Amino acid sequence: MSDWKTQQMIKASGWPLAPELLSTPGADFNARLDGGLVPLHWACREGKAGLVKHMIEHGADVLDVAESDGRAPLAMAVGSGSFQTVMLVMDRLKALGAPPPDEAMRRWLNNAFSKAHADAKNRLVQTLKDWDRLARKKPA
Structure with missing residues (x-):
C-alpha cells in the first residue's frame, strides 16, 4: 500500500495523532507514545481491522x-x-505459536460472538480447534 493510501486509511480510522506516525516506513506500532497510547493497542481496542x-x-x-x-x-x-479484528489477532498469535486462549478467554469469545453469523461462529470454533491442535504438536 502506498504511503498516501496508508495515510488515508489511518486518517479514516480516527487515529487521534498524526497519520505520519503510523505510515512512515519502519513505523513502530508498539512504541509507547505520549500519554501511553500504543498504536496497536488503540487499533485493537477500537476494532479497526484494516489498521x-x-x-x-x-x-x-x-x-x-x-x-x-x-x-x-x-x-x-x-x-x-x-x-x-479478533480473528486477525488470533491468526497472528496462532502463527507465532502462542499458547491458545485459556478457558475464561474462550468463554468471553463465545459470549461475544454467540449471536454472530453462523460462518463467524464456525470460523471461531475452527480457529480454536486448530490452535489447540498446533499447541499439542509443539515440542515441549
Missing part, C-alpha cells in the same frame, strides 16, 4: 501487553466487538 491488519503485516507485536491496564491485544479486540 490492525496493516500493523501486523508491518511488524506489530500482538504479544505486547498494555502497560496501563495489563490487557493484551486479543482482549482489547474482543472488547471492541469486531470479529474481524
Whole structure:
C-alpha cells in the first residue's frame, strides 16, 4: 500500500495523532507514545481491522501487553466487538505459536460472538480447534 493510501486509511480510522506516525516506513506500532497510547493497542481496542491488519503485516507485536491496564491485544479486540479484528489477532498469535486462549478467554469469545453469523461462529470454533491442535504438536 502506498504511503498516501496508508495515510488515508489511518486518517479514516480516527487515529487521534498524526497519520505520519503510523505510515512512515519502519513505523513502530508498539512504541509507547505520549500519554501511553500504543498504536496497536488503540487499533485493537477500537476494532479497526484494516489498521490492525496493516500493523501486523508491518511488524506489530500482538504479544505486547498494555502497560496501563495489563490487557493484551486479543482482549482489547474482543472488547471492541469486531470479529474481524479478533480473528486477525488470533491468526497472528496462532502463527507465532502462542499458547491458545485459556478457558475464561474462550468463554468471553463465545459470549461475544454467540449471536454472530453462523460462518463467524464456525470460523471461531475452527480457529480454536486448530490452535489447540498446533499447541499439542509443539515440542515441549
